[in-house]
Amino acid sequence: xxxxxxxxxxxxxxxxxxxxxxxxxxxxxxxxxxxxxxxxxxxxxxxxxxxxxxxxxxxxxxxxxxxxxxxxxxxxxxxxxxxxxxxxxxxxxxxxxxxxxxxxxxxxxxxxxxxxxxxxxxxxxxxxxxxxxxxxxxxxxxxxxxxxxxxxxxxxxxxxxxxxxxxxxxxxxxxxxxxxxxxxxxxxxxxxxxxxxxxxxxxxxxxxxxxxxxxxxxxxxxxxxxxxxxxxxxxxxxxxxxxxxxxxxxxxxxxxxxxxxxxxxxxxxxxxxxxxxxxxxxxxxxxxxxxxxxxxxxxxxxxxxxxxxxxxxxxxxxxxxxxxxxxxxxxxxxxxxxxxxxxxxxxxxxxxxxxxxxxxx
Ligand SMILES: NC(=O)c1ccc[n+]([C@@H]2O[C@H](COP(=O)([O-])OP(=O)(O)OC[C@H]3O[C@@H](n4cnc5c(N)ncnc54)[C@H](O)[C@@H]3O)[C@@H](O)[C@H]2O)c1
Ligand SMILES: [Zn+2]
Ligand SMILES: [Zn+2]
Numbered sequence: 001x002x003x004x005x006x007x008x009x010x011x012x013x014x015x016x017x018x019x020x021x022x023x024x025x026x027x028x029x030x031x032x033x034x035x036x037x038x039x040x041x042x043x044x045x046x047x048x049x050x051x052x053x054x055x056x057x058x059x060x061x062x063x064x065x066x067x068x069x070x071x072x073x074x075x076x077x078x079x080x081x082x083x084x085x086x087x088x089x090x091x092x093x094x095x096x097x098x099x100x101x102x103x104x105x106x107x108x109x110x111x112x113x114x115x116x117x118x119x120x121x122x123x124x125x126x127x128x129x130x131x132x133x134x135x136x137x138x139x140x141x142x143x144x145x146x147x148x149x150x151x152x153x154x155x156x157x158x159x160x161x162x163x164x165x166x167x168x169x170x171x172x173x174x175x176x177x178x179x180x181x182x183x184x185x186x187x188x189x190x191x192x193x194x195x196x197x198x199x200x201x202x203x204x205x206x207x208x209x210x211x212x213x214x215x216x217x218x219x220x221x222x223x224x225x226x227x228x229x230x231x232x233x234x235x236x237x238x239x240x241x242x243x244x245x246x247x248x249x250x251x252x253x254x255x256x257x258x259x260x261x262x263x264x265x266x267x268x269x270x271x272x273x274x275x276x277x278x279x280x281x282x283x284x285x286x287x288x289x290x291x292x293x294x295x296x297x298x299x300x301x302x303x304x305x306x307x308x309x310x311x312x313x314x315x316x317x318x319x320x321x322x323x324x325x326x327x328x329x330x331x332x333x334x335x336x337x338x339x340x341x342x343x344x345x346x347x348x349x350x351x352x353x354x355x356x357x358x359x360x361x
Pocket of ligand 1: 042043044162163166186187188189190191192210211212213216231255256257258261277278279280281304305306307
């Protein structure tokens with residue numbers, strides 16, 4: 001059976017998104033059909049719309065989602081109809097060289113549904129990050145579903161599906177932030193603020209938020225930053241050193257992803273400290289650093305894919321901490337909107353006042 005539902009589609013580069021009728025097939029082997037409850041509007045959806053990720057238009061946007069499984073393919077055992085799930089965009093294969101050595105968070109062979117969703121005229125849709133969640137129903141690989149408690153707010157926990165997990169994981173998993181560490185986070189959008197919350201959760205004692213937008217810094221303080229630096233008027237490297245006894249932070253997280261912010265992160269870290277790059281650069285960007293400084297400053301320079309998360313391990317654990325009141329996921333949900341307001345939400349992204357707009361289906 002094919003399901004006819006509404007979905008938010010980017011038809012061509014830069015064009016405003018439109019609400020279209022889309023066709024979603026029943027799940028085949030290894031697939032799950034999911035009724036979406038909520039889906040956050042992420043910067044990556046905007047990147048897709050602007051043609052910054054690929055030219056495979058039309059895109060079915062949306063990927064930070066909570067839903068309920070409505071049907072599964074014949075061989076699926078990890079989820080069943082009726083399960084509340086948070087979707088992820090890195091379904092581990094269990095069989096590649098990373099998985100085989102017990103590092104499934106790095107899986108090199110992540111996968112999506114095999115069948116395609118289409119427009120009514122049969123045009124195949126490219127689902128954003130292999131999900132496509134601004135729709136009433138979507139088709140994913142069963143491994144993209146993580147079963148979660150049904151009693152947590154769907155809008156809040158769905159954000160673990162992308163940006164919030166990327167930030168939390170950049171601090172906790174990739175950066176390995178420990179009790180007593182000093183941490184600086186450059187760029188305090190959804191991802192950076194989540195990194196701040198992650199550093200606070202891990203017990204960091206000095207947490208420095210850096211942004212060029214003062215409004216972002218206010219929110220960073222609410223989520224755990226102990227100090228803020230407005231880098232539109234201050235040299236962030238100098239300020240971070242000042243705030244850490246003249247040395248630099250143990251872990252510096254670049255949640256912007258530009259050569260200049262990466263250099264700030266590199267020089268604002270203490271000797272033998274860690275830099276984590278979680279912001280995503282664009283193809284034309286290059287980095288030049290004295291190789292002697294790379295050697296002489298020691299430590300480690302790491303990149304964080306999806307917060308090096310393992311959804312089956314991390315989503316239920318973080319939802320449990322949320323329910324205990326130790327992780328404020330509600331603070332990331334700035335507004336709740338309908339499917340036809342996604343374009344408006346993209347426009348608001350630049351206003352600085354919205355951390356996440358979340359579509360409720
Ligand atoms: N690694 C991953 O797996 C992963 C996952 C999701 C998102 N991301 C990436 O993380 C980055 C941040 O995403 P977001 O949703 O938080 O975006 P966002 O647009 O909400 O936030 C970016 C923040 O950076 C600030 N900023 C911009 N230029 C700056 C500069 N030069 N110095 C200091 N601050 C600056 C902005 O004011 C804003 O607050 C994006 O590049 C996104 O693509 C990565
Ligand atoms: Zn694998
Ligand atoms: Zn995202």
